[in-house]
Amino acid sequence: MHVPISLSVCFVLAATVVAQKPHPCKSPPLMVGRLSLIYPKGEMFVYERFTYDALGKRIRLRAQGVEHNHSFYEDLLMLFREGVVYQISYKNQTCTKKPMDMPFQPIEIPQDATLQSQIILGSSSGPGQGLLVNNWMGEIPEQKAKFYTTFTEFGCLPLSSLYTTDETGWILSSFFDILIGIDDPQDFIPPDFCDTTKPVDNELVVTDFFEALKNN
Amino acid sequence: MHVPISLSVCFVLAATVVAQKPHPCKSPPLMVGRLSLIYPKGEMFVYERFTYDALGKRIRLRAQGVEHNHSFYEDLLMLFREGVVYQISYKNQTCTKKPMDMPFQPIEIPQDATLQSQIILGSSSGPGQGLLVNNWMGEIPEQKAKFYTTFTEFGCLPLSSLYTTDETGWILSSFFDILIGIDDPQDFIPPDFCDTTKPVDNELVVTDFFEALKNN
Numbered sequence: 099m100h101v102p103i104s105l106s107v108c109f110v111l112a113a114t115v116v117a118q119k120p121h122p123c124k125s126p127p128l129m130v131g132r133l134s135l136i137y138p139k140g141e142m143f144v145y146e147r148f149t150y151d152a153l154g155k156r157i158r159l160r161a162q163g164v165e166h167n168h169s170f171y172e173d174l175l176m177l178f179r180e181g182v183v184y185q186i187s188y189k190n191q192t193c194t195k196k197p198m199d200m201p202f203q204p205i206e207i208p209q210d211a212t213l214q215s216q217i218i219l220g221s222s223s224g225p226g227q228g229l230l231v232n233n234w235m236g237e238i239p240e241q242k243a244k245f246y247t248t249f250t251e252f253g254c255l256p257l258s259s260l261y262t263t264d265e266t267g268w269i270l271s272s273f274f275d276i277l278i279g280i281d282d283p284q285d286f287i288p289p290d291f292c293d294t295t296k297p298v299d300n301e302l303v304v305t306d307f308f309e310a311l312k313n314n
Numbered sequence: 315m316h317v318p319i320s321l322s323v324c325f326v327l328a329a330t331v332v333a334q335k336p337h338p339c340k341s342p343p344l345m346v347g348r349l350s351l352i353y354p355k356g357e358m359f360v361y362e363r364f365t366y367d368a369l370g371k372r373i374r375l376r377a378q379g380v381e382h383n384h385s386f387y388e389d390l391l392m393l394f395r396e397g398v399v400y401q402i403s404y405k406n407q408t409c410t411k412k413p414m415d416m417p418f419q420p421i422e423i424p425q426d427a428t429l430q431s432q433i434i435l436g437s438s439s440g441p442g443q444g445l446l447v448n449n450w451m452g453e454i455p456e457q458k459a460k461f462y463t464t465f466t467e468f469g470c471l472p473l474s475s476l477y478t479t480d481e482t483g484w485i486l487s488s489f490f491d492i493l494i495g496i497d498d499p500q501d502f503i504p505p506d507f508c509d510t511t512k513p514v515d516n517e518l519v520v521t522d523f524f525e526a527l528k529n530n
Contacts, residue, residue: 228492
């Protein structure tokens with residue numbers, strides 16, 4: 099019986115070793131957090147609070163930033179299933195409803211991404227002193243884009259993403275202060291002063307994220 | 315007796331609140347780890363393993379990198395107390411001893427740095443999913459330089475440092491895989507094939523880190 103037992107131990111060990119290699123993963127479907135976005139070619143710097151619901155394909159973004167030395171504030175409710183974005187201003191009690199032609203992009207490591215390295219930010223010498231993360235890279239042929247992204251090993255949480263094309267130059271997104279779950283489900287409900295029944299103006303279709311931020 | 319007890323509780327609470335504000339700190343004096351260094355203006359990218367001894371003012375660096383599309387490997391033993399740097403090649407069994415006129419710069423947050431923000435990389439929602447860090451900025455008037463640096467809250471370990479002057483442009487150092495302590499004390503002893511008694515050639519004084527790397 100020794101040989102079968104040893105063999106099965108070997109199989110278990112082999113399975114463990116295979117399992118230890120990081121694999122592309124999906125972030126938790128419900129998250130709140132913060133994000134900074136640096137886009138040098140567009141002379142744009144944005145700091146955002148986000149509420150993210152991958153189940154309902156909904157994102158709420160409260161962004162403040164600078165573009166070409168002009169500062170802006172945007173409060174966006176993006177409902178991808180309905181193909182609608184609301185631009186909300188509590189100060190002015192105004193709300194603009196626009197059609198949105200953008201696919202919902204879940205926060206995840208694409209399946210065809212390549213693991214570059216696994217590293218510890220800080221140290222594993224003491225508790226609370228380090229964070230085990232994986233660095234990935236990949237390409238998006240249809241956008242002629244490359245990306246480099248870092249996610250935590252435990253929890254599959256995003257840390258940073260560097261996206262680069264010849265056209266855009268590099269765009270760096272850095273995530274932090276993430277909590278798993280949604281603290282306020284009302285974030286996804288348009289405020290009372292939004293006329294949700296109003297038909298959208300199809301001449302103002304929002305097709306990318308920067309456009310949504312800039313249309314203020 | 316209620317009032318004095320309440321007051322003393324208030325003082326204890328106040329002291330705790332004051333103590334909770336992060337203060338500039340020194341990294342542990344003994345560390346090993348890795349470092350990547352990006353210096354776009356010098357067209358230089360370096361990946362290093364380091365052994366760091368702030369007590370003995372000694373650094374061992376094994377660096378591989380690219381400068382102006384030319385790749386290089388350097389093994390440097392920097393003894394700041396003696397003002398000497400050894401350039402070591404095990405492959406060729408050669409060793410060059412050069413004088414070094416550089417102050418030892420301990421890994422620390424300068425006392426006059428300003429706290430920008432305290433953030434969590436990843437999340438505090440689950441164990442092993444996040445890292446509490448502090449972002450600092452400051453100036454070095456004598457170098458007309460600005461710096462932005464991130465250290466862990468617990469352990470005071472370096473994560474990254476962005477140094478910028480008009481002359482150099484920006485230089486980004488990213489630290490990772492740090493262990494507290496020295497795994498091999500022999501890292502600081504020149505190998506047998508180094509002639510430590512040989513006087514140094516004072517015409518080859520090394521005055522900065524990049525010079526030490528480039529003199530190969």
